[in-house]
Amino acid sequence: MINVLFVASEAVPFIKTGGLADVVGSLPGFLDPARYDVRVMIPKYACMDDEFRKKLKFVSHCYVSLGWRSQYVGVLETVYDGIRYYLLDNEYYFAGDKPYNRIYEDIEKFAYFSKAVLGALEKIDFKPDIIHCHDWQTGLVPVYLKCFSDRYADYSDVKTVFTIHNLKFQGRWMINAVQDITGLPDNMFTPERLESYGSANYLKGGVVYSDIVTTVSPTYVKDIMTREGGEGLDGVFRARSQSLYGIINGLDYDEYDPAKDKHIPVRYDVTSFKEGKRANKEKLQSELSLEPDLDTILLGMVSRLTDQKGFDLVNFIMEELLSHARVQFVLLGTGEDRYENSMRYFAGKYPGKISVNIGYSEDLAHRIYASADAFLMPSLFEPCGLSQLMSMRYGTLPIVRETGGLKDTVEAFNEFENTGTGFSFSNFTAHELIKTIYYSFHIYYDMRDRWNDMISRAMKMDFSWKKSAGQYEKLYESLVQK
Ligand code: ADP
Numbered sequence: 001m002i003n004v005l006f007v008a009s010e011a012v013p014f015i016k017t018g019g020l021a022d023v024v025g026s027l028p029g030f031l032d033p034a035r036y037d038v039r040v041m042i043p044k045y046a047c048m049d050d051e052f053r054k055k056l057k058f059v060s061h062c063y064v065s066l067g068w069r070s071q072y073v074g075v076l077e078t079v080y081d082g083i084r085y086y087l088l089d090n091e092y093y094f095a096g097d098k099p100y101n102r103i104y105e106d107i108e109k110f111a112y113f114s115k116a117v118l119g120a121l122e123k124i125d126f127k128p129d130i131i132h133c134h135d136w137q138t139g140l141v142p143v144y145l146k147c148f149s150d151r152y153a154d155y156s157d158v159k160t161v162f163t164i165h166n167l168k169f170q171g172r173w174m175i176n177a178v179q180d181i182t183g184l185p186d187n188m189f190t191p192e193r194l195e196s197y198g199s200a201n202y203l204k205g206g207v208v209y210s211d212i213v214t215t216v217s218p219t220y221v222k223d224i225m226t227r228e229g230g231e232g233l234d235g236v237f238r239a240r241s242q243s244l245y246g247i248i249n250g251l252d253y254d255e256y257d258p259a260k261d262k263h264i265p266v267r268y269d270v271t272s273f274k275e276g277k278r279a280n281k282e283k284l285q286s287e288l289s290l291e292p293d294l295d296t297i298l299l300g301m302v303s304r305l306t307d308q309k310g311f312d313l314v315n316f317i318m319e320e321l322l323s324h325a326r327v328q329f330v331l332l333g334t335g336e337d338r339y340e341n342s343m344r345y346f347a348g349k350y351p352g353k354i355s356v357n358i359g360y361s362e363d364l365a366h367r368i369y370a371s372a373d374a375f376l377m378p379s380l381f382e383p384c385g386l387s388q389l390m391s392m393r394y395g396t397l398p399i400v401r402e403t404g405g406l407k408d409t410v411e412a413f414n415e416f417e418n419t420g421t422g423f424s425f426s427n428f429t430a431h432e433l434i435k436t437i438y439y440s441f442h443i444y445y446d447m448r449d450r451w452n453d454m455i456s457r458a459m460k461m462d463f464s465w466k467k468s469a470g471q472y473e474k475l476y477e478s479l480v481q482k
């Protein structure tokens with residue numbers, strides 16, 4: 001048996017702000033249970049759903065030192081879908097109505113969490129062979145293990161894997177303050193270690209101190225080794241290129257399955273998508289007060305409203321699209337005020353044509369994946385992206401920019417050979433985006449057979465965890481054999 005501990009700041013079904021939670025909440029269940037005992041450690045946030053909070057059982061507690069203070073760590077556990085989750089409790093750090101707050105608060109919160117993880121390990125009956133950390137919030141786990149090797153001598157043979165889901169967020173803060181919180185010595189804040197452009201950088205710590213570093217698509221691996229895509233750390237990635245791997249995210253095909261989905265009014269599969277999608281679209285149009293017109297193309301977006309997701313381009317083309325084209329548009333998302341407000345403006349100006357839903361709803365997300373004809377995802381950068389996988393699974397053709405995981409998962413339509421699973425463009429310009437959208441409209445309105453062929457191909461693609469879980473297993477095996 002190989003024991004693996006996942007450490008992350010979010011996991012479905014307990015808490016989710018984006019794709020990280022989908023991955024951490026699904027991958028463990030797809031590793032071979034005959035060979036792996038995988039468990040997951042996450043914070044117990046006050047904003048977590050009550051339904052899950054009630055099921056938690058108290059295991060133990062301990063204290064960890066943080067700066068000059070000693071902080072309580074409650075260790076609770078629950079089993080969900082056969083996987084054991086440990087939730088670490090501290091009402092001071094994990095209070096509030098959302099998991100993340102201002103960066104200086106999060107810097108302390110996740111220094112605490114990383115220490116708490118190592119403290120909690122001593123209280124549970126599980127010794128990991130591998131600790132698999134995710135994103136900057138857990139970057140200090142491998143740092144602590146190496147830097148305080150005397151204190152953590154029992155774990156000296158533990159291997160570490162660090163997965164980057166989004167390089168944009170690195171957990172950077174003033175060295176003095178970080179040193180005060182973490183208790184790490186001066187010599188840890190050099191350019192070979194945690195220092196980066198004059199700040200302390202948690203993600204860099206994770207990258208430098210882990211045995212293996214992965215990210216969530218092969219193209220994103222290439223992207224982060226370039227100046228343009230490296231967010232200041234491209235040199236670090238080039239230096240670690242021998243231990244850097246890109247593994248595409250899988251999707252939980254049971255959770256996202258139009259033939260079984262409880263969130264959608266009419267279920268369908270690859271043999272019945274024409275009627276199924278139409279019926280869902282009819283219901284969605286009525287639910288969201290869109291004009292009841294089944295023959296107009298419906299574009300969907302389910303997204304965090306940030307610049308990463310291409311909202312600068314979307315803003316730019318929206319007026320032209322809504323005033324000229326035969327189109328309907330449905331958006332579900334939350335995020336930056338500037339995008340929420342501009343989208344509300346378009347909703348006010350073009351009622352019946354566009355439905356803007358500012359908020360978070362699992363339920364509506366599924367209904368949009370099932371009902372829309374095409375899914376818009378013109379990202380500025382995209383480590384992997386799960387939304388385009390979800391939309392293909394539901395027969396909603398993605399329109400994407402060729403970056404990161406979008407490039408690896410969506411094959412552009414070729415009308416001469418009748419191949420492809422979506423539409424794509426290369427340069428981050430409004431011109432290329434609108435041209436691609438209009439091209440997709442042309443196929444939808446004038447070549448419906450081709451469009452439907454493409455839906456079949458997209459729905460038959462296999463983006464389940466099967467292949468990718470096997471790639472993680474190979475990496476784990478290579479580590480424990482060393
Ligand atoms: P990212 O993690 O960068 O946000 P991904 O495409 O990997 O992008 O994953 C986004 C996940 O979050 C998908 O499961 C998507 O359906 C979901 N999601 C995003 N915004 C919302 C929202 N407002 N309501 C419900 N689900 C959302």
Ligand code: GLC
Binds near residue numbers: 165216
């Ligand atoms: C991040 C990325 C997204 C990726 C997700 C899960 O949030 O932005 O591209 O799919 O993590 O790995």
